[in-house]
Amino acid sequence: MDREALIEAAKQAREKAYVPYSKFQVGAALLTTNGKVIQGCNVENASYGLTNCAERTALFKAISDGESTFAAMAVIGDTEEPISPCGACRQVMVELCPPDMPVILTNLKGDVTETTVKALLPGAFDKEDLAYDRTDQT
Ligand SMILES: O=c1ccn([C@H]2C[C@H](O)[C@@H](CO)O2)c(=O)[nH]1
Numbered sequence: 001m002d003r004e005a006l007i008e009a010a011k012q013a014r015e016k017a018y019v020p021y022s023k024f025q026v027g028a029a030l031l032t033t034n035g036k037v038i039q040g041c042n043v044e045n046a047s048y049g050l051t052n053c054a055e056r057t058a059l060f061k062a063i064s065d066g067e068s069t070f071a072a073m074a075v076i077g078d079t080e081e082p083i084s085p086c087g088a089c090r091q092v093m094v095e096l097c098p099p100d101m102p103v104i105l106t107n108l109k110g111d112v113t114e115t116t117v118k119a120l121l122p123g124a125f126d127k128e129d130l131a132y133d134r135t136d137q138t
């Protein structure tokens with residue numbers, strides 16, 4: 001699966017976005033290590049804060065389908081610069097994806113930036129922080 005095909009899958013997913021409030025469609029495509037592509041779109045709600053972004057939709061779909069090892073993600077929106085994932089999605093990527101996993105950020109004009117999960121959220125709070133032994137502390 002090349003980068004262009006993953007971007008195309010994200011573009012298709014974007015068409016399915018449920019965005020009656022923002023009208024801002026976003027698509028994501030997550031490549032698993034066994035070559036499957038899982039698509040996600042943003043799904044909004046009348047209670048605005050319940051909105052699920054495209055990136056988290058793809059990740060949660062994958063986990064609930066039993067897919068847990070990921071190789072890359074592409075994200076697309078109609079933005080001037082390549083789309084920038086929100087903080088919540090960056091935190092969920094840190095939880096579920098390898099730190100060096102490529103994240104391909106694009107827009108409809110075809111601008112592309114490639115980054116990584118760890119570059120998107122340096123210094124993230126993660127499972128290692130929870131693993132610290134606190135039993136002897138008062
Ligand atoms: O990377 C992003 C940025 C925004 N959104 C969604 C959330 C909301 O539905 C709309 C406007 O913020 O775009 C995503 O899905 N992914």
Ligand SMILES: [Zn+2]
Nearest residue numbers: 053085086089
């Ligand atoms: Zn988000």
